[in-house]
Amino acid sequence: MIMRLFIQTIVWLIVMGAVLFVSAGTLAWPFAWLYLVEVGVLGLWLGVWLARHDPALLAERMSMFMQPAQSRWDKLFMLCAGIGWFGWLVLIGIDGGRLHLSDMPLWLKVCGAIGVCVCIVATRSVFRANSYAAPVVKIQAERGHKVSDSGPYAYVRHPMYTAASLYLAGTPLMLGSWWGVVCVPLMIVGLGYRAVLEERTLIDGLDGYADYAARVRYRLVPHVW
Template sequence: MITRLVTQNVLWLAVMGVLLFGAAHTLAWPAAWCYLIELGGLGLWVGVWLAGYDPALLAERLGSFSQRGQSAWDKVFLVCVAIGWCAWLVLMGLDARRFHWSSMGPWLQAVGALAILVSMVAMRAVFRANSFAAPVVKIQAERGHKVSDSGPYAYVRHPMYAWAILFLAGTPLMLGSWWGLACAPLLVAALAYRAVLEERMLCAQLEGYAQYAARVRYRFLPHVW
């Protein structure tokens, strides 16, 4: 499984590198190199930890984005998100490096790197609390799917999405793209849309989720939403 983890990590970083450096039209972009190195290192760190702590969850997270039992709307959603993510990376390459539309101080880029670090460390706490945090929306009946309500799930219903917001803000900051940062709310809105549809499915199909949703009132941020 570690071999698969490393392989997928390298392939994903390679695709992102092609999009970023291709749009930038140069390899001389230190911020992008630092971004890919940070993502690669943190991704392997979380993955190797998960291989020891919860290999079943790691297997789920390494699975295809189109799976049996997955909600049909989620398959369409993930295709749209993949396209949007690629377009976002291209925009930031054009903005921050090729045409220099944006000018961002190094301290803001350091804040972006820190935001990514915090989000990835927090994701590990999410995976510790929820063995069913798969990347696709489905009921994992074969694994005895049940409601997770401890750790960060005691405060918000979608802590993984909540920490993803920090990641989505940190990425354009680290890459130095104001246009990328301006587009980040669109990706956050997509996460919110998915969370609502996911909850409808969980309330209908997962025992105890409706009661959990009534008890934990907020989806992403306490006292906000």
Template sequence: MIARLVVQTVLWLAGMGVLLFGAAGTLAWPAAWWYLIELGVLSLWIGVWLAGHDPGLLAERLAPFVQQQQSRWDRLFMIGVACVWCGWLIVIGLDAMRFHWSAPLPVALVSLGSLCVALCIFMCRFVFEANSYAAPVVKIQASRGHKVIDSGPYARARHPMYSAALLLFVGTPLLLGSWWGLAFVPLMTIGLGWRAVREERVLAEQLDGYREYMTRVRFRFVPLIW
């Protein structure tokens, strides 16, 4: 399992590196190197922790993002996510390094971006600790005894992992120095919100107790906001 984690992480980072540096037209981009190193180290850290704490969840996290158990809409959504993510990284590389469409970001904002990326991973750590069923795809994991989780971060928001993803959305373009990348964040957030609503319909129909959970925890991403 650890070997698979390392291989998939390296391939994922290599793919991101090709997109970023290819669009940038140079390898002399310290912020991008730091971004990949930060993501890589923290992802391996949380993966190794999961291997000891919850290997079943790690197996789910390492599974393909398109699966037979998914609804058709979620398969299409995940394919769309992969395409948007790749296009987003290319735009960031073109903006920040090749054409310099954006004015340089202040060091404070770049540092804030790095902090947001780290906070995203740390938030995921708490999500995984609370929810053994936090698969990347929308499905009911009947074979693993899927049940409603309402403890930890799930006591405050119904989709705390999506809340963490918002930090990654904001942190990535800030760290890499791209205002144009940041301009995509509202659209990506809307897409994530759409998926959350569709996911809740599946859970409410197929997972015992989820409707009651929705009445107890009113907010999806951010308490008191939405």
């Protein structure tokens, strides 16, 4: 499983790097290289940790983004999200790497790198509390799926989406693209939309989730939403 983790990580980094550098029209983009190194190192760190502490969850996280048990609406969402993700990277590459339309100060790029790091580190807390945090929306009856309400789940119902928001904000900041930053609110709205639909699936198919949703009032940010 560790070997598969390394292979998938390397392939993903190559794909992201190709999209960024081709759209930028150059390999001389230091922060793009730093971004790929940061994402790769921290991603492998998280994956190795999962391999030791929850290999079943790691197997779920490395599975396909289109699965038979997955909700139909989520398949469409993931398809649109994938297209949007790569389009966003192209926009960032053109802006931050090719045309240099954005004047991003160094301190904001550093803040972006910190945001990416905090996201991945915080995700470990999510995985520690929820062994059923699959990348797709489905009821994992074969794994004894049950409600997770400890750790960050005691404060918000979708802490992984909260962490992902830091990643979404940090990526264009680190890569120096204000145009990429402009897209972030729309992407976070997309996460919120998925959270609402995911909850409907969980309420219908997972015992105890309705009671959990009544106890923990907020989805992404305490006292906000």
